[in-house]
Amino acid sequence: MSNEPLMSLDEIRDRLDLGDTQMLEWLATRASLVREVARIKEAKGASLQAADREASMFARKQIQCRVLGLDFHYVAELVSLMIWHSKQIECDELGRDTFLDTNPVPPERLHSQLLELTAAEAPRYDEYCRGEDTDAVSSYIDRELEWIESASAEAPDRELALDLGCATGQVSELLQSRFERVRGFDVSPAMIDHARGRCDWNPGVGLEVRDLDAGIPAEDGTASFAVANFGAASELSPGLPRELARVLRPGGAALLSWYNRDALVNDWFYPWPATVHSHLNPHNDTLEVWSGESVYTIRARAMTVDEARGACGSAGLRFRLVGTYPTLQPILPAFVARSPRARALYETCRQLDDHLAAPGIDRGSFIIAVVSRPAD
Numbered sequence: 001m002s003n004e005p006l007m008s009l010d011e012i013r014d015r016l017d018l019g020d021t022q023m024l025e026w027l028a029t030r031a032s033l034v035r036e037v038a039r040i041k042e043a044k045g046a047s048l049q050a051a052d053r054e055a056s057m058f059a060r061k062q063i064q065c066r067v068l069g070l071d072f073h074y075v076a077e078l079v080s081l082m083i084w085h086s087k088q089i090e091c092d093e094l095g096r097d098t099f100l101d102t103n104p105v106p107p108e109r110l111h112s113q114l115l116e117l118t119a120a121e122a123p124r125y126d127e128y129c130r131g132e133d134t135d136a137v138s139s140y141i142d143r144e145l146e147w148i149e150s151a152s153a154e155a156p157d158r159e160l161a162l163d164l165g166c167a168t169g170q171v172s173e174l175l176q177s178r179f180e181r182v183r184g185f186d187v188s189p190a191m192i193d194h195a196r197g198r199c200d201w202n203p204g205v206g207l208e209v210r211d212l213d214a215g216i217p218a219e220d221g222t223a224s225f226a227v228a229n230f231g232a233a234s235e236l237s238p239g240l241p242r243e244l245a246r247v248l249r250p251g252g253a254a255l256l257s258w259y260n261r262d263a264l265v266n267d268w269f270y271p272w273p274a275t276v277h278s279h280l281n282p283h284n285d286t287l288e289v290w291s292g293e294s295v296y297t298i299r300a301r302a303m304t305v306d307e308a309r310g311a312c313g314s315a316g317l318r319f320r321l322v323g324t325y326p327t328l329q330p331i332l333p334a335f336v337a338r339s340p341r342a343r344a345l346y347e348t349c350r351q352l353d354d355h356l357a358a359p360g361i362d363r364g365s366f367i368i369a370v371v372s373r374p375a376d
């Protein structure tokens, strides 16, 4: 068999040039189709947001990549950039500032989407927090667990801790080593089911399916400490500070974290698959969460640091800002976190995030605060 190449280098280069030209022509056609789509959507009063379509597009591309022997991550980066440009084109065409929905989502829909999301995520939630490719989330959780541990030392005694929105119980597990009794609540039966099998729980731990929108199921002045972490304070009822002021005993403390309305991550819809695949929509207080091939819209009422401080102050709670965190990690392109060659950049961003977590900068994804009920 001859080792002669089928084509000369010049012929191969001509082919590549031709392919690139065809791609540009296709992108121009795509842009005019996108303009047409925007006009049709406007005429129908339909939303410019199309997360479900995008998620199924990614799923199809994943299959096509497998068939064609292409690296899906590389394709996902190209597709994300295409989607990003389409959104800019749609907004320009219609003279809008945002493609995000500005209409409120009915509360029943938010509730059913939360239950569906948590049912789908419960089996892989711990993996999401701790597994491979989850550095941005796990480093955040680690910081939060440290903050929870040090805030718990401010509790007046070791009697009762509440874990509000406990999911699979990672915080309850920490709390059981510090408090005689721990009560974890979550609206999701699937999450509580997984939480119960998490570890050998002490006899003083109870994990219950409860909707905290109906209030915190605890007697007045009984809790020494409480936690609503990982942005959970933004997902629970706006009456949460008032309820905390009711159930905390004098001198009792809580660690709360909210989605930060001023976060860098929310100022921009970045054109790449990021390390954390969810987007806040401050126009209607929702969070779009990508999970597998589906996208769920759940409630997340982001606050500014001043709003969080004000809400706690009006409920009679003292407010101490721990910081806002993280700032850069969630918006880094996933390939930076994944690529061993870009590791140095990722590590540098992590160190910068530690620095930026200091109060006063306030651009991180979550606001973390310790609140307390003044001692009588």
Ligand SMILES: C[S@@+](CC[C@H](N)C(=O)[O-])C[C@H]1O[C@@H](n2cnc3c(N)ncnc32)[C@H](O)[C@@H]1O
Binding pocket: 114, 118, 164, 165, 166, 167, 168, 169, 170, 171, 185, 186, 187, 188, 191, 210, 211, 212, 213, 228, 229, 230, 231, 232, 235, 236, 237
């Ligand atoms: C971001 S996760 C919280 C994470 C958890 N604390 C941890 O450390 O992993 C938010 C949790 O709050 C729960 N949740 C949201 N709204 C709720 C409500 N109204 N009542 C009770 N739990 C709720 C969700 O089901 C979800 O498990």
